Amino acid sequence: DTGVSQDPRHKITKRGQNVTFRCDPISEHNRLYWYRQTLGQGPEFLTYFQNEAQLEKSRLLSDRFSAERPKGSFSTLEIQRTEQGDSAMYLCASRGTSGRALYEQYFGPGTRLTVT
Amino acid sequence: SQKIEQNSEALNIQEGKTATLTCNYTNYSPAYLQWYRQDPGRGPVFLLLIRENEKEKRKERLKVTFDTTLKQSLFHITASQPADSATYLCALTSTGGSQGNLIFGKGTKLSVKP
Numbered sequence: 394d395t396g397v398s399q400d401p402r403h404k405i406t407k408r409g410q411n412v413t414f415r416c417d418p419i420s421e422h423n424r425l426y427w428y429r430q431t432l433g434q435g436p437e438f439l440t441y442f443q444n445e446a447q448l449e450k451s452r453l454l455s456d457r458f459s460a461e462r463p464k465g466s467f468s469t470l471e472i473q474r475t476e477q478g479d480s481a482m483y484l485c486a487s488r489g490t491s492g493r494a495l496y497e498q499y500f501g502p503g504t505r506l507t508v509t
Numbered sequence: 510s511q512k513i514e515q516n517s518e519a520l521n522i523q524e525g526k527t528a529t530l531t532c533n534y535t536n537y538s539p540a541y542l543q544w545y546r547q548d549p550g551r552g553p554v555f556l557l558l559i560r561e562n563e564k565e566k567r568k569e570r571l572k573v574t575f576d577t578t579l580k581q582s583l584f585h586i587t588a589s590q591p592a593d594s595a596t597y598l599c600a601l602t603s604t605g606g607s608q609g610n611l612i613f614g615k616g617t618k619l620s621v622k623p
Binding site: 397426428434435436441499500505 | 612
């Protein structure tokens with residue numbers, strides 16, 4: 394499968410614990426996005442990478458959130474001291490630089506986080 | 510601030526009929542607009558993109574219109590099938606969107622009954 398993959402698919406954690414999610418984009422895509430989606434809402438933008446550089450962060454990304462893309466390939470999103478309000482689906486998407494991939498974002502299956 | 514509204518949370522139609530979904534936006538002049546499909550527990554899947562200088566675009570049974578005067582896009586599925594049942598999301602690139610991050614509507618959940 395050459396699509397975007399995310400790991401884990403589901404994560405249940407207790408409030409106050411730290412969690413880390415991983416995203417592997419389509420290999421030739423240099424642009425990577427993280428979104429958060431809660432029930433009944435559309436995805437909301439969190440942060441954007443071009444290669445290894447984090448170029449934009451949403452105000453939704455509090456100090457407890459950090460994202461990295463160390464070698465310009467896979468990315469990780471860490472949430473420290475989780476709160477119940479962090480429960481959501483975390484989606485990763487990648488985008489290329491030519492053809493349809495110039496505009497279209499390819500989404501992974503998401504990581505569903507439940508904070509108890 | 511930029512806002513996108515998909516007027517119907519849910520739309521129920523009979524198989525074979527045409528489904529029409531609406532997307533309105535404010536405080537924005539997008540260069541293009543996209544439609545995605547999302548199935549439960551899955552990530553969105555790109556369907557169609559329409560540019561500001563295009564009035565209409567078609568792909569198989571799908572048709573999208575874009576009226577920049579009304580600030581509205583309509584998404585049509587003709588000869589609908591139960592397999593078309595899903596949530597459909599409208600998305601715009603945010604202002605200064607050289608980064609390409611998308612602003613999504615809440616989505617419309619379409620149910621096609623046999």
